[in-house]
Amino acid sequence: MSPMAFLSLLLHTILLSSMNILWLGSAAPLSNETDRRALLHFKYQITDDPLRFMSSWNDTLHFCQWQGVTCGRRHPQRVTSLNLTDQNLGGSISPYMANLTFLRKIELSNNRFHGTIPEEIGRLFRLRYLFLTNNTLTGEIPVNLTNCSELKSILLDGNQLVGNILAELGSLSKLTQLNLGENNLTGTIPTSLGNLSSLTYLYLSINSLEGSIPDNLGWLARLRVLAIGQNELSGGIPPCLYNLSSIHAMDMGHNRLHGNLPSDLGLTLPNLESFYASGNQFTGPIPVSLPNASRLEILDLGLNNFVGPVLMNFGILQSLYRLSLGGNQLGTGKAHDLSFLVSLTNCSSLQALVMSNNLLSGVLPDSIANLSTQLEMLFLGSNMIFGSIPSGIENLVSLTILEMGSNFLTGTIPIGVGKLNKVRLLSFGGNQLSGKIPSSLGNITQLYHLNLFRNNLWGTIPSSLGNCTYLQFIYLHHNNFSGTVPKQLLSIPSLIALNVENNSFTGYLPLEAGYLKALAGLTVSNNKLSGEIPSWIGNCLSLEYLVLDGNFFQGSIPPSFTTLRGLQFLDLSRNNLSGKIPEYLEKLLVLWYLNLSFNNFEGELPKQGVFGNASQVSVLGNSMLCGGIQELQLPPCSSQTSKKGGMSLASKVKFSIIGVALCLVSLLCFFTTLCWVRKSRKKSLSVPSMEDPFVDMSYAELFKATDGFSSANLIGSGSFGTLYKGILDRDETMIAVKVFNLQRRGALRSFMAECKALRNIRHRNLVKILTCCSSIDFNGNDFKALVYEYMPNGSLDKWLLTDGHEQLGRNLTFIQRLNIAIDVALALDYLHHHCQTSIIHQDLKPSNILLDDDMIAHVSDFGLARFLSEVAESSSVGMKGSIGYIAPEYAMGGKASTEGDVYSYGILLLAIVTGKEPTDDMFKDNLSLHHFSKLALPERVMEIVDPRLLLEEAEVTHTNENHINTRKRLRDCLISMVRIGVLCSTGSPKQRMKMKEVAMEMHAIKDLYLGVRIYGDKQVRS
Secondary structure, eight states: OOHHHHHHHHHHHHHHHHHHHHHHHHHHHHHHHHHHHHHHHHHHTEEEOTTOGGGGOSTTSOGGGSTTEEEOSSSTTSEEEEEOTTSOOEEEOOGGGGGOTTOOEEEOOSSEEEEOOOGGGGGOTTOOEEEOOSSEEOSOOOGGGGGOTTOOEEEOOSSOOOSBOOGGGGGOTTOOEEEOOSSOOBSOOOGGGGGOTTOOEEEOOSSOOEEOOOGGGGGOTTOOEEEOOSSEEEEOOOGGGGGOTTOSEEEOOSSEEEEEOOTTHHHHOTTOOEEEOOSSEEEEOOOTTGGGSTTOOEEEOOSSEEEEOOOOOGGGOTTOOEEEOOSSEEBOSSGGGGTHHHHHTTOTTOOEEEOOSSOOEEEOOGGGGGSOTTOOEEEOOSSEEEEEOOGGGGGOTTOSEEEOOSSEEESOOOGGGGGOTTOSEEEOOSSOOEEOOOGGGGGOTTOOEEEOOSSEEEEOOOGGGGGOTTOOEEEOOSSEEEEOOOTTGGGOTTOOEEEOOSSEEEEOOOGGGGGOTTOOEEEOOSSEEEEEOOGGGGGOTTOOEEEOOSSEEEEOOOGGGGGOTTOOEEEOOSSEEEEEOOGGGGGOTTOOEEEOOSSEEEEEEOOSGGGGOTTTEEOTTOTEEEESOGGGOOOOOOHHHHHHHSOOHHHHHHHHHHHHHHHHHHHHHHHHHHHHHHHHTTTSOOOOOOOGGGTTOOHHHHHHHTTTTOGGGEEEEOSSEEEEEEEOTTTOOEEEEEEEOTTSTTHHHHHHHHHHHHHSOOOTTBOOEEEEEEEEOTTSOEEEEEEEEOOTTOBHHHHHOEETTEESSOOOOHHHHHHHHHHHHHHHHIIIIISSSOEEOOOOOGGGEEEOTTOOEEEOOOTTOEEHHHHHHSOOOOOOSOTTTSOHHHHTTOOOOHHHHHHHHHHHHHHHHHOOOTTOTTOOTTOOHHHHHHHHTTTTGGGTSOHHHHGGGGSSOTTSTTHHHHHHHHHHHHHHHHHHHHHHTOSOGGGSOOHHHHHHHHHHHHHHHTTEEEETTEEEEO
8 A cells, every 4th residue: 555545544544533533422412311301201200209209300400410310430421220219109101211221220119100011111221120019010011121131130029910921031041030929910930931040039929820830940050039829830849949959948839739749858958948838739748858958947838738747857947937837637646746846846946836737646745845935826726636735835935826726635724824924815625624714814914815615624714814805705615614604704895706605604694795895796505594685785786696595584685686787697596585576687687597496485477687588587486476478387467466566557547647747736836936046046146057955055064064174074185176075964965075276376267167067967977066166255255166976985096006015095806997997988988979068078087086885986077178169169278187197299289189088098097907107107218108008018918917906817716617718818808908098098199099989898898807707616607
C-alpha cells in the first residue's frame, strides 16, 4: 500500500471513530430518557400507593435517585434494579418495563399487583432475578419469559396464576431458584425441569398438579429444597430422588403417592433436615436408617399406611423437634412397641410427639417423664397402650396438649397432672381409669378441653373445676359419677359443650346454667335428674344440641324454648313430661331432629316444620296424642279434643271482630291526641324525635339516673363525649347516657349527626337509641345527651384485644367471633343498601361495637355518619375516623364512601381473627395488619390467628374418625375470614367487596363451620 493510500485509510478510520464517539455521546441522553419514560409509565399504572412510596418519582430528582431505583456502575445512567418490595402498592405491571434494557433485578413481592405478567418482560435479556411473590397476578406464565436466558431466580409464588408449568423453563440453564407454589397451576411437572443443572430450590407446592413425579428431577445434583406437597400427584417416588445427597428439605405431603420408602433413606440423604410425606398412601416399614440423617429436625410421616415396629434410635437426632407418625398402622401388638420412647429422651429439643391412631401396645414406660422439658404436644391416643399413667408425667412442664384417649390405661389419674398448668387439652377418655377426678385439675386454669369419657371414674365432680374459667368442652359421659351436677361447672361462662350422659347424677340442673350464653351442646341423658325442665335453658341462645332423655323430668316443655332459634337436635324422650306439644317448635327452622317419645303428652300434634317429616320426629309412647301427618299413624283428633285445645272457630272469629273494632277505636283516640300534642309543641326546640316512652326525658332525670354523672357509673369516653350507665326511676330500665362535651369543636355537629342518622333506622345489629335530651343543666349551661339501650357486655375491644400474652378481656370463642363479624356485616349492609337513604358510618372499630346480654353485636357511635346523598353533593370531607381503621383514600382527601366502611370492616375482621390492633407496635417499617395477614394466606394463617383460637383445633377428640376433617373445617373458616378481611381492606376502593357480598360469604363460613358438630360420641349434621 502506498503512503498516500495508507494516510487516506488512516484519516477515514479516525473520521469513523470520531463519528461513533459523537453518536454514542448523543445516544446517552436518548437512553437516559428511555429509562425515565419507562419508569414513568410504570408509575402511571400504580393505582394505589397508601405509603406514598412513589412520591420521590418526580422531576426534582434524577430517576437514578428515585426510591427503589438503582442504576449501574458501568452504565451510570441505566436502571439495573427495581426494588418495590413490601410497599402495599396496587395496580398492574407496565409492559413498558421492557424498555429498561439494562435491568437485572425486578423485586415487586408482597404488594397488590394484579392483571397478567407482561409478555414484554421476555425482552429483558439481562434479567437475572424476577421476584413477584405474594401479589394477585392472574393468567398464565408468559412463554416469552424463557427468552431471559440469564435468569437465576424466578419467584412467582402466592398469586393466582393458572395454566401449565412451561416446559420451556427447562432451557434456563442458569436458574437456581424456581418458586411457583401457592397458585392455581394444573397439568403435570415438566420433565424438562431436570435440565436445570444449577437448580437448588424447587417449590411447586399448593397447586393442582397431577400425574407422576418425573424421574428427570433426579438429575438435579445441586438441589437442596424440593417442595411438591399439597397437589394431586400420584404414583411412587422415583428412586433417583433418594440419590440427591444435597437435599436438605423434601416435602411430598398430601398427595396420592404410594409405595415403600427405601430402607437406606437416612444414608442416601445424609443432609436431610426436614422430611414431609404425610397424607399419602405409603406402605411398608419406616426406614430404620433415618436417624443417620443426623441433622433431621422434622420428620412427618403421619396419615399413611406404614406398618411394623418403630425400631429407630432417635437419640442420635439432637436437633429433632417434631416427630409425627400418627395415623398409620405402626406396632406389633406386643409389649416392646413403646421401647423407642427411651431413645427419644435424648432429644432435648423435642417439642411435638404425635403417635396417635396406630397399633402400638405395651405398658407406658416411666421414661416418658424424662422426655424434653420443651415438649408441648404429646399425642398417644387411639392405640393399645395399657398400664397406668406414670406419676412423673408432671415433669413435662411445657405441655399444652396431653392426649392419651382410647387406650387400655388403668389405675387413677395422677394428682401431679394438676401441676401441668400450661395444658389446654387434657384427654384420658376411652380408657379403663378408675377412682375420682383429682381436685388438683382445678389448678390447670388455662384448660380449654377436658375429655374423661368412657372410663370407670366415680364419685362427685370436684367443684375446683370451676376455677378453669377457659373451659369450653367437657366430656364426662359414660362413667359412674354420682351426686348433683355441680353449679361451679355450669358457671363457666366460656362453656360450649357439656356431656355427662350415662352416669348417676341426681337432683335438679343448677340455676347457674342459665348464664351460659355460649353453650351450644348440653347432653345429660340417662341419669336420674328430676324436677321440671328449667326455663333458663331458653336463655342459652347459642344452643344447638339439647339431649335430656332417660331422666325423671316432669311438667311441660318450657315456653322459653321459643327463643332457641339455632336449635337443631332436641331429645326429651323417656321422661315424665306432659301437656300439649308447643306449636312454636314447628317454627324452629333449623330443627331437624325431635324425639318426644315415651312421655305423657296430649292433644293435637303440629304438622309444620320438623313435624312434617316422619323420619325427623318421634312421638311413640304418647297415647293421648292425635293428629299430625299421616305417616306418624296417630289417631285423628275428635271435636272434644279440639275443644280442650281452645275456642271453636266461630268463637275465634267473633272475638277477632270485636278485637279489630277495639283496635280501630284506640288508634283513632291515639292519633287525635298525637295531633293535639304536636300542635301544642310547634314552637318548641326542634330536636329529632325518637321513641315515645322516653321523649320527655329531662336533665334532672338523667342526673338522678346516673347518680349525678358519678365516676362510679362511667363507662368510657370518646372524642366528643362521655358515656355513663344509669337506672331510670320510672321503670328501672338500664340505660347508657352519652353526654356531649359542647366545649369541644364538632361535638354539637356530632350530636345532630347521630340524632339524624338514628332517627329513622331500626336494625337488630344497630345500637338502639331511646331518646335525646336537649336542655340546660343546673348551672344554666347547654346540655345535650343521647340515651341508648344499655349493653351489659360492653364493647368488643375489651373482649378481643391482647397485650403481648396477657389478656385484657375475656376470651371469645370462634363461633362468637364469627357471629359478631356477621352481625356487623349485616348492620353495614343495612346502612349501605337497605335504608331509604344510604348511610356511611365512617368510624367502625372494636370500641364502637357493643355486645348485649346475649353477645349479639350492635354497631354504635354515629357521630361521624353521613348520608350518601349529602356526600355526593359536597366536596372532600377530609380525614375522619380512627387511626388504623381509616380507609387510605380518606388520608388523601377522598370523599366518604361505602367503600371506606368496607375497608374499616376488613381491618376489624382481621383484628377479630388475630386479636391485634392495626396500631400494634409490631406494625412498623411498612408492615400493616392488612399486609401481615395477606402474607399469611393461605398456608400460614394459623400462625397469625389469636393464640386463644388455636386451642379450638383440639375441639374434636382423636377418638372420632372425623376429627381431621373437623379441624380442617375450622382452619378453612379462619382462612376464609382472613381472605375476606384482606379483600375488604385492599388499598383500591374499586377492588373491595360490597357489604352484601361480605354478609353472604360470612354466612357461608358459618354454614361450613356448623356443617358437622361433635359433642362427645355423637355426630350431628345440619
